[in-house]
Amino acid sequence: MKARVHVTLKTGVLDPQGEAIRHALGAMGFAGVDAVRxxxxxxxxxxxxxxxxxxxxxxxxxxxxxxxxxxxxxxxxLE
Amino acid sequence: MKARVHVTLKTGVLDPQGEAIRHALGAMGFAGVDAVRxxxxxxxxxxxxxxxxxxxxxxxxxxxxxxxxxxxxxxxxLE
Known part of the structure; x- marks a missing residue:
């Protein structure tokens, strides 16, 4: 049997990786990206x-x- | 609008992180884990x-x- 686990940072915990992605997307011209986690x-x-x-x-x-x-x-x- | 992206290694591409997790799970006594990606x-x-x-x-x-x-x-x- 297959299982898929999503592990995400809790709300309120700073996410520097997500922030770096958001920044990079903005710099590449993708507008309207409000938040990335x-x-x-x-x-x-x-x-x-x-x-x-x-x-x-x-x-x-x-x-x-x-x-x-x-x-x-x-x-x-589970799948 | 919220979007969720899953990025996974292609089949056949070696996944050392997944392999390390599989190994660690085995060492911790979790039996029957055939593969981890x-x-x-x-x-x-x-x-x-x-x-x-x-x-x-x-x-x-x-x-x-x-x-x-x-x-x-x-x-x-998309959600």
């Missing part, structure tokens, strides 16, 4: 086939390794 | 309100700045 996308191939067990496993991975829950939030999607 | 998630707030124009604009940004189309692919979602 950059996050991580992690795709996992799991041997687990039960959706509930897979989601629990991925959430545990996020809490322990994939996300820094002090400053980041994550969402898990 | 890491990509980027970029969220944009656009002043543009027409979905077609917004998508064209975001695709141009991807081609020129957000993705390295030699080794990466991207998908655009």
């Amino acid at each position: 950059q996050g991580k996308l992690i795709e996992l191939d799991l041997a687990e086939t039960d959706p509930k067990a897979a989601e629990d496993q991925v959430r545990a991975m996020c809490e322990k390794l994939l996300a820094n829950t002090v400053i980041e939030t994550y969402t898990v999607e | 890491q990509g980027k998630l970029i969220e944009l707030d656009l002043a543009e309100t027409d979905p077609k124009a917004a998508e064209d604009q975001v695709r141009a940004m991807c081609e020129k700045l957000l993705a390295n189309t030699v080794i990466e692919t991207y998908t655009v979602e």
Whole structure:
């Protein structure tokens, strides 16, 4: 079963990467870009086939390794 | 209008970050993780309100700045 994890900075946490992208887009002539946030996308191939067990496993991975829950939030999607 | 861009490495392109995550998960006792790929998630707030124009604009940004189309692919979602 495949899982897709989005890890994004919490609202209010400064995002220098996103800010750099916003700046670069403006300099390249793309107008009307109000805000940019950059996050991580992690795709996992799991041997687990039960959706509930897979989601629990991925959430545990996020809490322990994939996300820094002090400053980041994550969402898990299963396919 | 909000746009969400996923930038991922093309199939066949080596992903050392993903491989490091897979390794770390295994070492932490998470069994059954067959493959991990890491990509980027970029969220944009656009002043543009027409979905077609917004998508064209975001695709141009991807081609020129957000993705390295030699080794990466991207998908655009509008909200």
